[in-house]
Amino acid sequence: MIDLRTLRDDPDRLRASQRARGEDDSIVDALLSLDERRRAALTSFESLRAEQKSIGKSVSRASGDERQALLDRAKDLAAQVKAAEAASEQLGGELDELIMTVPNIVEEGAPHGGEDDYVVLEEVGTPRAFDFTPRDHLELGERLGAIDMERGAKVSGSRFFFLRGVGARLQLGLLNMAMQQAIEAGFTPMITPVLVKPESMQGTGFTIAHDSEIYQLPEDDLYLVGTSEVPLAAYHADEILDQSSLPSRYAGWSSCFRREAGSYGKDTRGIIRVHQFDKVEMFSFCHPEESAEEHRRLLAWEKEMLDKVELPYRVIDTAAGDLGMSAARKFDCEAWIPSQGRYRELTSTSNCTQFQSRRLKVRYRDDEGRPQHVATLNGTLATTRWIVAILENHQQADGSVVVPKALRPFVGLDVLEPLK
């Protein structure tokens, strides 16, 4: 949620941000006008209410005719107060509803435009030159007995799979290595709920009503998370944190669930795009003034992981139109996928500034003792999708796969060998 005060003081900032995203900036005027009308209604309600209270008090002191006269007047006022309150609540509700649809204000420096207008910040490593025709991750995974899509489909439907044998070991090793790195960096490891209440989902910036990506359990009014960012963001909801505890960093391990509605025909092969996968996610609550630095730190930890698994990748600065609801800035790391001859996203780190904390009411006390909203950031340390890049980039002509050195102690194998 954006800040109403900032909006009043500097509406042009939001206008510029909306244009950078390629979205309608007329919403700014709608917000300003609604805000003004709501404040007028609120003031009128409050002064009526003040009068009602003071008359109410004198009722208890008066007696006889005087009391009756006051009672009549109070009755009349009570009706007026009720009407004024309803009017103010009506406008307040409209304003809340509207402001909840406004995406975060884009950070200065983020590229303008849509999906294809990203800026490549860095390329690390070079795609390997194969002296044989590289197999894709599914063929490798099947030969290794690591990935079973067919039975995934039999048991649960399309875009579901089993990781088995060395596949299961590879994922466990990878995610454990991510956890290990996070712990060494001072993160608190977390295993989170994957079903959350609507307010946790919405507080994090997902719109339950319109987001067809979310699995819903209407019977229980619970929602399956697409990332542990959701439970981690909501973890400190309605709390005022001690300023000295910032930045407060958590590493969450969870399964993630995505309906992938509207992506029919896209990435249908293998485990690139699936309904359920596992992920280790970094999450940081930090001082708003430090969020840009913290964002760079999260990016550095992502790169450290990518270096450990010895993958060629590039870092992109996502364009404003592709940031989503909550992010003010987003950096993705994309690894080279030999079978596709292109880079695919393996990590994504977002600076959500105070957007989520304002919705979730996560605050800290500033030096004057006043509560202020913290900044929240998130970033990927490892996911199931990494297996795709690891298998393909480290494959050998015979279909075996060399486990990156840093990963070996976690997987317990140096080379993954095809089944006989």
Place this chain on the structure above:
RNA sequence: GGAGGUUUCGCCUAGUCCGGUCUAUGGCGCCGCACUGCUAAUGCGGUUUGGGUCUUAAGCCCAUCCGGGGUUCAAAUCCCCGAACCUCCGCCA
């Protein structure tokens, strides 16, 4: 799934039976000041959160006693619905 209990401004707590004097009591903690060789102790004052008004500040005002709704001129207090926690019973991994 059923029965009962609990929920008050950081923590603990009074108030709820019997509506107005609750502008919510007291203790702890915290902050400031005073006193004091130092520390401690003591005394005094402050200390929920959000919002409106206001150039700023002060001040004033509104809301806030788990959440929502209702009764009433008036609700922490009465009624209804819900949530969380605790105890017991049932059922099931």
